[in-house]
Amino acid sequence: MGGMTKRIVILGGGTGGTLGANRLRRIFSEEDVEIVVVDQNDDHVYQPGLLFVPFGLAHTDEIIRSRRHQIYEGVEFRQVPIQQVDTAGSTVHLADGSELGYDVLVVATGSVLVKEETEGLTGPGWMEKVFTFYDVAGAAALHDALDAFDGGRLVVNVVDMPIKCPVAPLEFCFLADWFFQQVGIRDRVDLTYVTPLDGAFTKPVASKTLTGLLEQKGVSLVTEFNTGEVDGAGGRLISYDGREVGFDLAVVVPLHGGADYVARSPGLGDELGFVPVDPHTLQSHTTPNIFAIGDAAGVPTSKAGSVTHFEGEVLVENVRRFLADEPLDASFDGHANCFIETGFGKALLIDFNYDTEPLPGHYPASVGLPLLKESRLNHLGKLMFQPLYWHSLLPGRDLPGVGSAMPARGKDTQGVR
């Protein structure tokens, strides 16, 4: 590397930033490459756990750990907000006035909730009868609200895509059905799922299965509803085309955007604050020494931890190749793998990529977990994942039997209805 120490700056110490930093630390010596991770706080949230908090199945303490402690020794962690990135000057400006030059920048600051972009969402009734479970405070407050709920209309609303984990709002519906049966008031609760999509999910085969599951669990479905306003006081969701859905309790998934500093950094992000990168190499379209991973990346696949995990391998290889002046590896295939909790100790599993939608069959091969079908085994898989997240995924180890590329074996491509 020609003697001079290079510097890799990673913005964000969440899933992608942490596993990226740890994998990079393993392949580069400290003399050759300095690695710095920047984040504004030290709270690493296991985000899949947020779904369970409202139902008393997880407590917020159990899903938050120190960011710093997930990052290897030999990686510098700086806790400070990011002001902006000077892409032409390869420099990050930090909120404390200091600057951080880089040879390679990895954007891993995920997505943020932009609640204020929806009229009325945080107005009267917010955190009283309008909640979200997409952040820690919201999930905890919703737990109290569900405990106090004694019947009426509960609506679950996705304002617009893209959102993190597009299956989570559906899982919320399934768990709500289970929860109200457990407390004995299911007959007094009217559950409705309100979505901007034309079905329960974005991909046709899985959408059909999930729409069927909603029906089976007595959850009404309202489609192509683009929420323009949330009237918390009046208990109404109002769409841009003038339709209304009434509620006594609303669980809203707000609009998502990239981290605020992205918009302040000319040439870095798109109109929503995500960083446009090549979907196969994860390199910025505009600036060759910038890469993005995870929710922060503007690529056409789900914003999900599994995607971030699968991107890790290509990201690290391409940072290495970029620094060595070698052609990049264009092998990321958009692989996503999501357990969908369906209540009563069961879950289903979906596995897909840029080109292949979620199909029935088994994962990772014909002997394995059932795909697109409820089973107890998938629920156990979902539970088992949390310790693996902290102890294998974040340290950047490969998970046994789980490759970065989507396995085609085991998928039932003929039986698609």
Add this chain to the structure above:
Amino acid sequence: MPSTTYAGTSVEVNEEGFFEDPSEWTEAMAPQIAREQGIDELTEPHWQVIKFMRAEYAEKGTGPTVRVLGKTSGVTVKELYQLFPKGPAKMAAKIAGIPKPRGCI
């Protein structure tokens, strides 16, 4: 593959009426497609959105979503719904002769 005739020219469309080949579209076809969608007259703001959709498609390979349209086209989301009541992204894409926006995943 269904085909239909706009401005005297036969074009291929899919089952939902979106153009199979956006290069077959001409501005002269837009008023007729709009009428089929219940829009009697294309006004200047309609054209602003249609031209924006064409440009976005040419650059990015997919039409923008309603939210992105509202942020970038110079027309607010509320106005977009007044112009294209059945859903701006889809209706404007159809009139502009580009595929249904992929939306999101």
